[in-house]
Amino acid sequence: MSSRRSIAITLAVCVLVSGIGFPVFGVGSAVAQDDGGDVPSLPATYYGELEVTGGTLSxxxxxxxxxxxxxxDSIMxxxxxxxxxPTISDEKLEVQPPDGDEVTFRVGGVTVNSISFESGTQEINLSASQEELAPLFSxxxxxxxxxxxxxxxxxVDAIIENEGALSATQDINLVNADGDVLDSTSVSLAYNESTTVSLSWETETDTSVNETFTVESADTTASIDIEVERVTLPEIAPEPSPPATGGGGGGGGTDDGSETDSTGGNNTDDSTSEADTGASTPGLPADVESVHTEQQTIVSDEGFGLSQVRFSGESDVVSITWDSADVAGNVSVTALNDTPSETGPAPGALVSVSQITVPDNVTTETATLQFRADTTQIEELGAVTDDxxxxxxxxxxxxxxxxxxxxxxxxxxxxQAETPGFSYFAVSATGEPKAEINSPSEVAVGxxxxxxxxxxxxxxxxxxSYEWLIDGESHNGESVTTEFEQAGDVEVELTVENGANKTNTTTTTISVIESSDASTGTSSQDSSAGDGSTDDSTPGFSSGLALIALLVSALMARQRAD
Known part of the structure; x- marks a missing residue:
């Protein structure tokens, strides 16, 4: 037994030695081959001085x-x-042997000198002009x-990068089309360094701008188109004096020449002719009453490029403004006690309804209207501003x-709203409807x-309107009937819409069960119970496991016998 073991060990050692030996010889051979090869060239290192022609280094x-x-390589x-x-501890520019024969030196991305490559440490003198050394903020x-x-x-956001040779500090400005500096920030950058800036301009509520703005450094500029849409209109026309109502009697003219009627009757004062006003006072619908009628003259302003008419505090209309200084004539506004039959009810809960008549040449022109809504009336409706x-x-x-x-x-x-033309206008409180489904939670198939x-x-x-989506099928109507042919969970979706075209959606799930399950109340898991049989076997111990145990016991007995 011991001799066999010795032979095996000897063979293993021989194999190990032979496996190591060949690579060792191979390495030695390779080294020997390299003895006759070319020795690689050494790098070149440079130090020296940069001189400025026509100026001084700043x-x-x-x-x-x-x-x-x-x-x-690079160096400051x-x-x-x-x-x-020159000493070994000094920093230097280092260049590995190039494929070509030339090494160039750049300052601020501009080549200032070129020399032939030579290995070893060399002192060089470089020169650059004052212009080549100037900072450049892009x-x-x-x-x-x-x-x-x-x-x-x-x-306005912008990236500023110093592409020049020197570190520098510059002001970065936001400039409008008139050359006015709207914002400015100071930026300091080293060569090849960049940063992001944000420039801003706080506009006034009557600002209207659609022009090109510029972000500028001392060296370069970049442009962007900016649009600011006017929200609050300038008050071009004077605010009319409140109309004299005579204690609720017939309407009368105001001091500024406007015509009003606050009688609450169903007729307006048509005494001013179309030739005088540029617009005839509209006829009042027979099925509604006038709450207030007022007529005012349009005023134009060349400076703003706008035309405007304003109404007294008793009118539901505050003002009408056209984006042109060429509109002229009179405008009539009649507040009504309800929507006329020719229009039908306005969506939602009515706050006000007015009939506006303008000169014929601007009936289909776009204009900006402002309406006044009484807060007491809004509160009575239980509404909020957003509604x-x-x-x-x-x-x-x-x-x-x-x-x-x-x-x-x-x-x-x-x-404030923008209208493409003139007719009846209504202010209403509207909101989102609430969808609710009435359905059983569980039904039987069929x-x-x-x-x-x-x-x-x-x-x-x-x-x-009521739109249903039941198990993937569409239905319409306040109520629907259907039946389900398969057991399982079915999703029901309901979307309702109100007169203001606002919608709301809700869903529910109905469990569909087999008819037999519904009648017996038993499950398939209990089907094997109740047959009178019992299970007296040991839990987890099957006949297969018993056979394995016997085999293991036999092997153990054989081992003890040996």
Whole structure:
């Protein structure tokens, strides 16, 4: 036994030695081959001085050594232009042997000297002009938050990079089309360093701008188009005096020549002719009453490029403004006690309705309107400011026009909207309806199921449409009936819409079960129980495990016998 073991060990040692030996011989052979090869060239290192022709050096400058078109190394000069030194501990420019024979030296990205490559340490003198050493701050506009509404702040972002040779500090300005500096910030950058700046301009509420702004450094500029949309209109026309109502009697003219009628009757004063006013006073619909009628003259302003008419505090209309200084004539506004039959009800809960008549040549011209809504009336409706919407009657229906709140006080809220033409206008409180599904939570396969949305509500009006999506199928109506052919969970979705075209969606899940499950109340897991059989076997111990145990015991007995 011992002799066999000795032979095995001897063979293993022989194999190990032979496996190591060959590579060792191979390495030695390779080394021997290298003895006759070329010795690689040493790098070149440079130190010296940078001189300025036609001027003096105003600060440290970055010098780059370039070979084969790539920057090999760089070094900063001192204030006096010296760079590196001759001793082994001094910093130097280092260049590896290039494929070509030339090494160039750059200052601020501009080549100032070129020499032939020679290995070893060398002292060199470089020269550059004053212009080549000047800083160069490039500007790149990266974006802005334009367009914005007047009263908000314009922000312009830009990247500033020093592409010149010297470190420097410059002012970066935001300039408008008139050359006015709107914002400025100071930036200090070393050569090849960059930073991001944000310049801003806080606009006034009556600002209207659509022009090119410029971000400028001392060296370069970059431009971007900026748009600021006017929100609050300038008050061009004078505010009329309150009309004299005579204690609720017949209306009378105001001191400024305007005509008003606050009688609450159903007739307006048509005494001013169309030739005099540029617009005839409209006929009052027979099924509604006039709450207030007022007629005012349009005023133009060449400086703002606008035309405007304003109304007294008793009118639901505050002002009408056209984006042109060429509009002239009179405008009539009649506040009504309700929407006329020719328009039908406006969406939501009515706050005010007015009939506006303008000169014939601007009936289809775009204009900006301001409406006054009484806060007491809004509170009585249980509404809030965000619920107020402006509607215009056109093409046989009430159409919502976008509006914003421009003024809010204890007495009134002023809404501003842009209209493409003139007709009846209404201010209403509208909100989102609330969808609600009435349905059973569990039904049997094949049963008829009734679903209804009668409990869906709208705070200011009525729900006008009901759309159902039941198990992927579409249905319409306040209530629907259906049946399910397969067991499982079915999703039911209901979307309701009110007269203001606002919607709300809700979902529910109905469990569909087999008819037999519903009648017996048993599950398939219990089907094996109740047959009178019992299980007396040991838990987890099967016949297979017993066989394995016997085999293990037999092997153990055999081992003890040996």
């Amino acid at each position: 600060g440290p400058v970055l010098i780059e050594a370039v070979a084969d078109g790539e920057v090999q 000069t001192g204030e006096n232009g010296q760079f590196g030194g 500007t790149t506009v990266t974006g802005s938050n334009s367009p914005i509404d007047a009263g908000e702040t314009v922000t 107020l919407q402006v509607y215009r009657f056109a093409d046989g229906e009430w159409q919502q026009i976008d509006s914003i709140v421009v003024e809010e006080s204890n007495d009134a809220i002023v809404l 049963d008829t199921v009734s679903l209804n949305a009668s409990n869906s509500t709208d705070q200011y009006g009525e729900v006008v």
